[in-house]
Amino acid sequence: MKPHTDVLVIGGGNAALCAALVAAEAGAKVRILESSPKAWRGGNSSHTRNVRCMHDAPQDVLVDAYPEEEYWQDLLKVTGGQTNEHLARLVIRSSATFRTWMHKHGVRFQPSLSGALHTARTNAFFMGGGKALVNAYYLSAERHGIAVDYNARVSELKLVDGRFEAARVTHTNAAGEIREEWVYAKTCVLACGGFESNREWLREAWGQNALGEWSADNFLIRGSRISIVIRHYLCKVCLVTLDVYGIGQAIDMRLAVIHGFRVNDP
């Protein structure tokens, strides 16, 4: 079967978009399959706020220095040592320069907000939050001629002799009608979310509390659609909260919403 495209990217978040853009920049014909509708595109990436960057001296939105070794040690603390050092250092070193590439694709940064978190040294904040990050990449993808299918959920991969051949995708249109398709490609990038989007893995990692409850079951509110619905209804309360604390950044409303939900949660 003749491939439909050079690079098939499965997923439509930060990882997928970066892979798609790099492939397109290298001259490949690229197609993205995103399971969400356009309005909900971007997965967990649309809820992010910042990216941690190493630097040996102050850089645009970052103060002081955050050297490679300190970053590496921080990472080890978080992962309990279960880290691939080669890959980790590759990412850490790239973090010193990748903002230039992101800027080229429309992402803008702002300094950390004073008094909110101690991140002015370590984290570069996306102006407009993760939604703006994702929207900038989708716009750049459009300019690079990358095809994007929304409501396109991949359910199966066809491998031949251990090599990717095709992905089975279910398209759902606005009327709820379903169409199945096998998409053939020379190569495939699987970028449909990691640990944080896998409820079973989260349950396993966080375990049960003394009451036998699974802590991770309460994480479903984090960044989910329900929080956005609640945000709508709690908007006035949140704005008062934000005014009081002077947070003033839309994405931080998420925190106020989480608190609101816990209070009302039966």
Ligand SMILES: Cc1cc2nc3c(=O)[nH]c(=O)nc-3n(C[C@H](O)[C@H](O)[C@H](O)COP(=O)(O)OP(=O)(O)OC[C@H]3O[C@@H](n4cnc5c(N)ncnc54)[C@H](O)[C@@H]3O)c2cc1C
């Ligand atoms: C509330 C919140 C705040 C966060 N804040 C930060 C932060 O400030 N800084 C930071 O570095 N990290 C942050 N994180 C972590 C960060 O969001 C993730 O590490 C990152 O977004 C993962 O990107 P990804 O592209 O791998 O996955 P995602 O962004 O989750 O993208 C997965 C994509 O795959 C699609 N998909 C899933 N299944 C299929 C399928 N079968 N077929 C087709 N498409 C599929 C989804 O629709 C989605 O578009 C935060 C996470 C959350 C939840």
